[in-house]
Amino acid sequence: MSTTAVAGCHYNIGFLLLPGFSQLAFASALEPLRMANHLAGHRLYTWHLVSHDGGEVHASNGLATLVDQALEPMPALDLMLVCSGVGVQAHCERPVLTWLRRLAERGTPLGALCTGSYVLAMAGLLDGYRCTLHWEHIGSLHAARRFPAVTFSSQLFVMDRDRFTCSGGIAPLDMMLNLIGRQQGLGLAEAIAEEFIHERIRGVDDRQRTPLRVRLGHSHPKLEEVATLMEANLQEPLALDELARYAGLSRRQLERLFQRYVEVPPLKYYLALRLARARLLLLQTDMPITEVALACGFISPPHFTKCYHDHFGHSPSGERKRRALRQAELTISHERSLEE
Known part of the structure; x- marks a missing residue:
């Protein structure tokens, strides 16, 4: 996925919605794409919603979201973002992990919102990468030493080569604004932030406000x-x-x-x-x-x-x-x- 600003280029972004996904994190990633299209006056971004079987997916707040397709046929994408939330361990099913591995083999850049990094890690697709996920889970992963080949960071979001991972809450808004700024120019990213009354676009150096007990992995x-x-x-x-x-x-x-x-x-x-x-x-x-x-x-x-x-x-x-x-x-x- 190119990070060079070439204003006007079109990108296809996929969102894999897993049961219990965070609607706030998902909306914070999707809405900047919609606003980019609106402010530009033409379509800069197209998004595709995907679920395991093509059926609607319930978010952690209980709201059901309709999707565009099942895992197959595999779409041609510039970036696929895994969206998950509570109970992510129960949704790391073999067909999903296999599908993500196939996307990686095709050279599709991959990303994750909230606890989605756990899914990518389970698929072995973060080995040798730096990544982040919501602070509630970082400490437990450190304590369990489950993914020794993955470097977990407390940053709001991490862009490491062809992996784009982000913590939860509204942090996806900042990650997507940074991506839009790199792809379409900083002016558009700033205009989107103004529309959303977002005072400052946080960068890769900003970190989650993580309680000490979580950083330690115990109390x-x-x-x-x-x-x-x-x-x-x-x-x-x-x-x-x-x-x-x-x-x-x-x-x-x-x-x-x-x-x-x-x-x-x-x-x-x-x-x-x-x-x-x-x-x-x-x-x-x-x-x-x-x-x-x-x-x-x-x-x-x-x-x-x-x-x-x-x-x-x-x-x-x-x-x-x-x-x-x-x-x-x-x-x-x-x-x-x-x-x-």
Whole structure:
């Protein structure tokens, strides 16, 4: 599937709907395609809904969705997205897995929404790839070590060569906007986001907001308690001794717990939370950088700049310049599309 922007190219997108699929995730992926056609004034995307037997499929909310066809005959597609949701393990049937393998053999790019990555992994089609799925399932897969050849990420979506995987909720909206931006130009993607009142198109660097207990793959009350304290005190960070005292631990016990289960020292984890918050403020507000630093617990702007650069690879001002450059590119692209 080409990711080069060639405005006007037509793409065929397939959606394999499995019982219990997330209607929100499905709609978040489909609606940007519809709006792209509407704004362009002609058909840029055609979509095909597929089910195991060609019958209607009930989503997790109970609503039935009519489809266009069964697995056969196999359609000619530029991308096939597997849409699933709750109880995905029960729907990894052999005919479905075999059909997906045949699509892969034909060179069809494959993707997944919500828990659909589990289906692709069961088919062996994510071996050697990076992927993501809804945060509720990442921790259990890490704990079970079920797919050792697959690298699971906590990103909102992952585009790895010919595999396009996405977490649930409304994250598919961002993945499809990124695809549309690459294929049809950033101006169209931004126009779609505006129609949907979507303030910012999130990118491949954005991550799911994953609870610590899910990242660990199990529950550890003391760690969860300390992490919650950290999240509630970003502007005025607590000292390590204070965190330990609140949790009823010694400083050394707290350090050992983080090193064993999170694999980073507690203060490094705390710093990452504050920097993630700072990045959101830089991207989503016009607050002066000095105020952003203070809002995230950095008294010294130079120290904030150094920490930010070490973590993200560029300075806070560089982050703002990147945002401004992207916005300028979107504006120019949108104006050109209107002229055409």
